[in-house]
Amino acid sequence: MxxxxxxxxxxxxxxxxxxxxxxxxxxxxxxxxxxxxxxxxxxxxxxxxxxxxxxxxxxxxxxxxxxxxxxxxxxxxxxTLPGPAVRSPASLTFPVGARATDPGGAVDRATVTWETPPPEHAEALGLDPHRPTLVHRYESAGADGRGRRTAVTSFSAVAVSEVEELARYRDRADGAATAQLRRAYDWMRKAGLTLHHRDSITPLADAPSVRVRRRVHDQYARPLEITDLLVDAQQEALVYEFTLPSAG
Incomplete structure (x- = not known):
């Protein structure tokens, strides 16, 4: 064959x-x-x-x-590919007072550390006075050096344990590397947390600045984060913009 x-x-x-x-x-x-x-x-x-x-x-x-x-x-x-973070239209800005990305304008810097938060933050978050947590610091100034904004955010034990993207920062929270957490609220929502926030604005005595304090908690009234923002308001207005989804 x-x-x-x-x-x-x-x-x-x-x-x-x-x-x-x-x-x-x-x-x-x-x-x-x-x-x-x-x-x-x-x-x-x-x-x-x-x-x-x-x-x-x-x-x-x-x-x-x-x-x-x-x-x-x-x-x-x-x-870890560099690029703009994707946010839904109804997202809150993190931290409160953060400027929109503007390559030719404001100069921003954001870092994270694992440290004992300010006493007022620890009390608001229900943390023991000496218990460390994830602390985020944000600084921004206009190209001319004016309009300075500084924000300090402390996250609760609930936020760090239940939001995976935040938990990852614990191992590298050395305060040196840049850490953009602009999508922090999106990460919380993705973890199944419903966000409730309360912002209070207080003028500072004898200074052309205001303090904005934001408190965020979830659907179970558990605190998630607290932010203190200081704004040099001498040269600019502080504007809050909210977007609400339609009922349909």
């Missing part, structure tokens, strides 16, 4: 599968499908969605880690 020679079905040369998966994930990072700071789905979920093995996903994530686009800690992998 004559022998037949099977056709050659060798794969066409090209990048390995894990590289193609890494490219696909990178596209999602660029498109905002996975916003900066957001935790990526688990390797299992990514494998199911992309139709590949977990090992392939693991190799793809390693490619992104080497390029500094993804970071991994004990809570999983999260996006």
């Amino acid at each position: 004559a022998r037949t020679t099977p056709h050659d079905h060798s794969p066409v040369p090209g990048p390995p599968l894990y590289w193609r998966i890494a490219t696909r994930l990178l596209d999602e990072l660029h498109d905002g499908g996975i916003p900066p700071g957001e935790r990526l789905p688990s390797e299992r979920k990514l494998a199911e969605r992309l139709g590949v093995s977990r090992e392939t996903v693991r190799q793809a994530l390693e490619v992104l880690r080497r390029d500094g686009l993804v970071a991994t800690d004990r809570r999983g992998s999260h996006a």
Whole structure:
């Protein structure tokens, strides 16, 4: 019987599968499908969605880690690709008084530390006087140095334990690296917390400044954070803008 020679079905040369998966994930990072700071789905979920093995996903994530686009800690992998944070139209601005991003205007700096909060903050959050927590500091000034704003935010134990994106900062809250938490309220909502906030504005005696204090609690009346904002109001008005979703 004559022998037949099977056709050659060798794969066409090209990048390995894990590289193609890494490219696909990178596209999602660029498109905002996975916003900066957001935790990526688990390797299992990514494998199911992309139709590949977990090992392939693991190799793809390693490619992104080497390029500094993804970071991994004990809570999983999260996006670190620089870019504007994605917020829903009805989101509150964090911290209170933070200016909109303006590359040619105000100069902003934000950092986080793990330290004992101010006594008034500890009392408002129900923390023991000497118990450390996540503390966020924000500074902003106009290009001419005027219109200075400084804000100090202390997060409660509830916020740090139940909001994964905030918990990740504990391990690197050294007060040195820049830490933009503009999506803090979105992260809280994603964790299933309904936010209630109360802002009070107090003029400071003998100074052209005002203090704004924001308190935020959840649907169970548990405190989540407290912020004290100081604004040099001599040269500018302090404007609050609210967006409410339609009833329909």
